[in-house]
Amino acid sequence: MSMIRPGLRTFLVVSAVLGCLAVTVAFIVRPGSPSAQAWLSGVALSGTATLAGLACGVRAIRVKDDTRSRITWLCFGGTALAWGFAEFSAAAYDVLLRREPPPFSLADVGFLVAGALLVAGLLRMTMPERNNAARARAVVDGLLISAAVLLVGWVSVLGPTVRLNETGFGDKMMLLVYPSGDIALITLATYLVLRTRGDGLKAVLPVEPIAAAVVVFGVADCAFAYLELIGEYRSGHVVDAGWLSAYTLLLIAAVMPQHRRGPESEVVPRQIGLLLPYFFIVVAITVSLVVPEITGIRDETTRWIQAGLILLMVVRQLFSMQENQTLATGLEHRVTERTQELEVSHKRFQALIENSSDVVMMVDREGRILYVSDSVARVFGVRPDIWLDSNIREWLDDASTQKMNEALATTAAQPLGTATLEALAVFPDGRRVTIENTVTNLLDDPAVRAIVVNSRDISERRQLEDELVHQAFHDSLTGLANRALFMDRVRHAMRRRVLGPETVGVLFLDLDGFKEVNDSLGHATGDALLVDVARRLTSCLRPGDTIARLGGDEFAILVEGALTSSEFLSVASRISDCLEAAIVIDGRDLFIRASIGIASAEVGSVTADQLIRNADLAMYRAKERQDGEPALYDPSMHSSLVERLALEAELRKAIADHHLQVHYQPTYVLETGDLVGVEALVRWPHAERGMVRPDLFIPIAEQTGLIHEIGRFVLREACFQGNEWARLAPSVPLSIGVNVSGKQLQRRDFADEVSEALAESGLPADQLVLEMTESVLMNDTDSTMATLKSLKAMGVRVAIDDFGTGYSSLSYLHRFPVDILKIDRSFVDRLSGVDAEDSLVQSIVQLGHTLQLETIAEGIEEHSQLQALRRLGCTMAQGYHFGRPGPADTVSKLVVEASAAVSPLPA
Incomplete structure (x- = not known):
């Protein structure tokens, strides 16, 4: 970037150029007296030199991290200031004192100091070498060239002129000092340009403007010396324009912008740089020998200059030898270092390889x-x-x-x-x-x-990687293919069978009773069972069939190349035969059966996902039949699934919109006919389907978890309604029965829900009867027992619904806090007809009496059933014979009637 602000730089350059032009014109036109011309010349020269010196000083201050450039600019700035001071002193002698200056005045001191500083600056520019021998040799080269040029100038011009001049010896020597120094400066400037034609030095120092300023300055000095010797110079002469131009060029160089520094390089090859002084010496010696022969004039000065040249050549040779030795030593050192680096690099590379x-x-x-x-x-x-x-x-x-x-x-x-x-x-x-x-x-x-x-x-x-791939596509327990690999195999099979009559089939298996084995014998036994089942299934299949465990106790088999559906049935038969024998685990014989669904399809009719889904639907149909036979998929199964999904969505909406209702079925005492209780039953009136049967939507609620919301709704409605009836007829204390599913009972907060419902409704706890099946009580007995104890602590009674259809056992009746046994309607049906059988009902009633439990018969529809139950000693009953379940308003009428008098039982 620029060392001086652009505006100031432009002002200085324009001022210097205009001043130079003005003074030059003044020299040519010569206005006014000689005194005025001298004064004008002195002011212009000293002012321009001072501006140049100040600009060089500012440039030196602005230079960063470059000592060589900073010293160079300081030398040039000192040169310009010293020369400006000398020129002003000379003008003062000439104009103010109106006399000639003495032989060695202040002006001469300034001029000599300016010359010395200029030489120092040029030498600083021409010595980029790093070692002292090279720097000394560069100085000697400059002196050699200067001496050679001086020899030529002395023989051809200066010598004859000095001999013709009549001034004293001191004046002649002072006059000769200037051209001698100027010749040296011109030579250094030329040498500088030759050595710095590259961009290394030019990046920080504008070489050409500086060299041009030195050359112009030297020519002007030489002209001044010659005019002085012949007595024709006067202040204000046109020669002064040369000095003015020189310092203008120096000013321009000082304010030029600095370029980005590049790598230092010598464009002139080293050989040319070494031979350049010899060229000047040969020319100078030749001229010094030829000219005296022509003119016949020989003097001592010529021989002294020749001797100086010889001495400088000897000195140069000594420095060159020392430089060569330094270079050779440095080269040997670099070669040694490089050899060591290569050896280390080789060893390192070899160690890395090995x-x-x-x-x-x-x-x-x-x-x-x-x-x-x-x-x-x-x-x-x-x-x-x-x-x-x-x-x-x-x-x-x-x-x-x-x-x-x-x-x-x-x-x-x-x-x-x-x-x-x-x-x-x-x-x-x-x-x-x-x-x-x-x-x-x-x-x-x-x-x-x-x-x-x-x-x-x-x-x-x-x-x-193979193990990871195997784990990603195989079941970790059985080693069979998993769902992802099975799906991929089915898709490939569907693509391979694009042509031909063959079909692709999938058998979907679910192990019946596996959950009971897991719950009763533990997961370790269940895992061992699954491993043995996988082994048996693999052994009874063809090598080309693919078997997979899809999760839990579900397996799937891909059968390819079948021509008829009977081939799939044959595979299912082999599977059933393989699973028929007992599986022995820890000395215990376990028997397992599989529900098998079969789905086959011609290629292009369904996708792989649809084929597996169809087999899954067929498996559920086989599980529902419970006959051990495989089920073949038919489109009606899919229709049933679609219907189920639609019913689930509508059930969710009905719950959210509070469309469900609670109906109540009365319970009567068999001996007296008194109304003693009701059972709360959920009902779903549908705008398009009518009254949806509970056996349709209750299983869906159980599977989807909606049973929790339905059960909570029925419990709260029944409790509030029971409290309403208690206020309506205080003399008729009704028990309120509410059915509880197994999933409700498994919730840890179920007892809290019951307590909250009783507290909010105000219903006494002893009027609430929670009805649950035997299978509910058998699942997760520890948590079930804890919940039942909490309920009993509140005063809530517990009834076993559909007693006799499950795992009836005296042990669990003794352990669980049960209050009521409800006899299943399937046993009550046996009390009527020609082949009436009452032994089972009698056993249940006697069991209830023994354990001091109330018994309630369900599903009474005929009078004969009522008479038989009275004879057997059953306590209470309910059924269509007494009336169908109805809304709360219907039961409220019965409660009002019961409060007035005890109604006789229907005849």
Whole structure:
């Protein structure tokens, strides 16, 4: 960037150029008296030099991290200021004092100081070498060239002029000092331009403007010396315009912007730089010998200058020898360092190769091994000498050999071409190792001239990858395919059977009774059972069939190539036969049966997902039948599924919109006919379907978890309604029965729900009867027992619904806090007709009496059933014989009637 602000830089340059032009015109036109001309010249010259000096000083201050440039600018600034002071002093003698200056005045001191500083600045620019010998030799070169030019100038011009001049010796010497110094300056400027034609120095110092200023300055000085010797110079002469131009150029150089620094370089070769002084010496000696012969004039000064040249040549030679020695020493040092670096690099590279996990080989185009790293013994366990001169194909199996041939051919056809392949290496001891090879063509590299093969052992990685893939697509317990792999196999089978009459079939299996085994014997036994079932299923299938465990106790089998559905039934029959024998686990015989659903389809008729879904639907149909026979899929199953999904969505909406209702079925005392209780039953009046049967939507609620919301709704409604009836007829205390599902009872907060409902409704706890089936009580007995104890602590009574249809046992009746047994309607039905059977009902009633439990008969529809129950001693009853379940308003009328008088039982 620029060292001086652009506006100030422009002002200084324009001012200097205009001043130079004005003074030049004034010199030519010569206005006014000689005194005025002298004064104008002195002011212009000293002012321009002062501006240039100040600009160089500012430039030096602004230079960062470059001592050489800073010192150079300071020398040039001191030159300009000293010369400006000298010029002002000379003008003062001439104009103010109106007399000639003395032989050695202040002006001469300023001029000599300016010259010395200018030489120092030029020498600083011309000595970029780093060692002292080179710097000294560069100074001597400049002196040699200056002396040679001085010799030519003395023989041709200065000598004759001095001899003709009549001034004293001191004046002549002072006059000769200037041209001698100027010749040296011109020579240094020329040498500077020749040495700095590159961009290294020019990046920080504008060489051309500085050199031009020095040359112009030297020419003006020479002209001044000549005019003084012949007595024709006066202040204000046109020669003064030369000095003015020189300092204007220096000012321009000082305000020029600095360019970005590049690497220092000598454009002039070293040989030319060394020979350049000899060219000037030869020319100077030739001129000094030829001119005296022509003119016949010989003087001592010429011989002294010639002697000085010879002395300088000797000194230069000494410095050159020292420089060469320094260079040779430095070169030897660099060669030694470079050799050591190469040796260290070689050892490092060798250590890396030998200790690398890769084996590096170099082979020719045909695959012959030219080099193999010693790491082959550590990586592959084979000595390196065995590999040399063998063919790389000899170490590979047949399939890998073909891949290696292709890789070598491909890479050899393209410079720097690469290829990566995985191969199986076979070693003499029988080991088979999976290796990864990177093949690189370096045939065109003169240091290699071979194909480089980097090999690494990836057997463990490949084994791990295979294990991960196996785990991703296989069941960890049984080792069978999992759902993802089975789906992929089905999709591939569907694509393979695009043509031909063959069909694809899927058998979906679910183990019956597996949950009971898990719950009663533990998960370890269940896992062992699944493993044995998987083994049996695999043994009874064809090799081409695919068996998978989809999760839990669900299995699926893919059968391909079947022509008729009877073939799928044959596979299902074999499966049933394989599972018929007992499975012995921990000395215990376990028997398991599978519900099997079968779905087959011609290719293109359904997707793989639909085929598996159809088999799943057929399996549920087989499980519902419970006859052990497989079920074939038919479209009606899908329609049923769609209907079920629609019913589920509508049930959710009915719950959210509070469309469900609670109806109540009365319970009567058999002996007296008194109304003693009601059973709360949920009902769903549908706008389009009418009254939806509970056996349709209750199972859906159980499976989807909606039973919790329905059960909570019925419990709260029944409690509030029971409290309403208690206020309506205080003399008729009714028990309110509410059915409880197994999922409700398993909730840890169920007892809290009951307590909250009683507290909010105000219903006494002893009027609430929670009805549950035997299977509900048998599941998760610890948590069930804890919940029942909490309920009993509140005062709530417990009834076993549909007693006799489950796992009836005296032990659980004794353990669980049961208050009421409700006899299932299937037993009550046996009390009527020709073949009436009352032994089961009698046993239940007697059991209730023994355990001091109330008994309630369900589903009474005939008078004969009522008479039989009275005879057997049953306590209470309910059923259509007394009335169908109805809304709360209907039961409220019965409650009002019961409060007035005890109604007789229907005749």
